[in-house]
Amino acid sequence: MLGIRRFLPAANKTLAVVAGIGLFQVLTIAISFSQSSNLRSLDELYKIRDRIIAQLETPASPSPEPTFLSRLVPFTGNPQESLIQDLQTVETQILVEQRANDNLQQAVRLADRALETARAQNQSLESSQQTQFLWQQALNNLQAIPQNSFLAPLTVSKIQAYRENLTAATSQLQQAKSDLLRAIARESGLSAKASIGICRLSRECVHLRGDVPPVSPASLIKLPIAVALMEKVETDKISLNQEVFVNRGNFTEDSSTQIVSPKNYPLKTLLQEMIDRSSNTATNQLIDYLGSDYINQILENRGYQVTRVNFKLMGEKIMPANPGSGPNRVTVNELTEMMVRIYNGETPGAKFLIETLNGQYDRALGFAALKGTDAQWLGEKTGENSLVLGTTLAMSIDGEAYIITVMDSRSGSDTEIRKSISKIADYITKNPGF
Structure with a gap:
């Protein structure tokens, strides 16, 4: 036991x-x-x-x-x-492991090609595009290696290096595109102060001085006012048929508007007259209706850091009552982004705004510039005063939409703006990867 x-x-x-x-x-x-x-x-x-x-x-x-x-x-x-x-x-x-190894080897081959392309003499826009594309593809291959692969720990530093190279290549490509826009501006006769912005609706953008505010936004300031109005209409469930009294104090000279004061007009009519016929009187009444503080708060909430509406618009002689204080401000980049949001349907009332932009009465800039090109004009807002001339427009090439914004000092004429837009459209048609 x-x-x-x-x-x-x-x-x-x-x-x-x-x-x-x-x-x-x-x-x-x-x-x-x-x-x-x-x-x-x-x-x-x-x-x-x-x-x-x-x-x-x-x-x-x-x-x-x-x-x-x-x-x-x-x-x-x-x-x-x-x-x-x-x-x-x-x-x-x-x-x-076999797939991880294939991805690693392909990434290395692509990186070698990117380095070889970048070292080539006589760098062009096309070679810069190729270098950026190769680094992006190489990085994609590395990131396709699964975390449970033996190779995953070995790729951490390589991924970081490829990202840095991609960032540098992207910056170089943007500079090459800006240089191209500078050449187009010069060949078109635009001044050294001209600003140009181009964006696909996917937000692949390039600009020349696009972040530099012009001395005046002229009537292009009416686009952000329209955006703020549609925000209020949607948020407060207001009908565009609601009538607003246009008082005498907001009257100033207009070239082609049908708005007179004192008289009631539907919001829809005031907005259309502000965009389509660039009515200053309608604009001034809408500024009073919304309030500059409200407009600027909407713009700030939407991420526009520069664009602000501080002053009413006037004609040659008549100053409206209570005009405001401080200058109105925009940049080409923010106007272009505003149009991208509209044509992407990301802005309240986007459909109505697109219809309104398509109905603009003044077609001497973008609309005229695209005649004879393979681009289709979709809509536009122009602006002009004694200081600046410019336009922001939507166009389509082979079914893809683009936004182009061009502004310049008023020393030139419509011809230079038209030439620049026409040259840009022709270049994109021949180089769809732009």
Whole structure:
């Protein structure tokens, strides 16, 4: 009895271990992965796979004589099934590593080509585009390497380096595009102070002095007022048919407007007259209706850091009542982004604004510039006073929409603005990757 009592504690410990991990798991670990815990390469995976296949092909050994332990805990696992599971696991990891290796090798090849392209003499816009494209593709290949791949830790520093190279290539490409716009501006006769902005609706943009506010936004300030009005209409559930009284104090000279004072007009009419016929009187009344503080708060909330409406518009002689204080401000970049949001449907009342921009009465700039090109005019807002001349317009080339904004000092004429827009449209038509 004493010998049996001494044996039982040892047997109980063995049973506890068996119950904790299972004989099936013990056997699996012993057969295959006891040797592979430190796997670090595809070659090692191949060796493990070959070893498992060899074990599967080896004839099964006769069942051993029952032991005391096997009588206590009958063995129900199937070593063959365990090996098959291990083989499936190894095969899956081999696929992961093969694809990871392919992506790494392709990334290195693309990076080498990018470096070679960047080192070439006589860099052009096309070569800058190629360099940026190659770095982007190389980075994409690296990022496609799964986190559970042996190669993942090795790519961390390489990904960072490729990102830095992509950033540098993108900056160089933007500079090359700006240089092209500068050449177009010069060839078109625009002044050194001219600003140009171009954006796809996907927000691939390029600009020349696009972040420099012109001395005056002229009537282009009417676009942000229209955006703020549609925001209020949607937020406060106001009908565009609601009438607003145009008082005498907001009257100033207008060239072609139908707005007179004192008289009631629907909001819809005031907005259309402000955009389509560039009515200063309608604009001044809408500034009073909304309030400059409200307009500027909407603009700030939408991320426009420069564009502000501080002063009413006037004609040649008549100053409106309560004109405001401080100058109105815009930039070409913010006007272009405003148009992108409208034509992307990201602005409240975008559909109505697009219809209104398409109905502009003055078509001497963008509309006229696109005649004879392969671009289709979609809509426009122009602006002109004694200081500046400019336009922001939407056009389509081969089914893709673009926004172009051009502003210049008033030293020139309509001809220079038209030439620049026409040249830009022709270049994009011939170089769709621009």
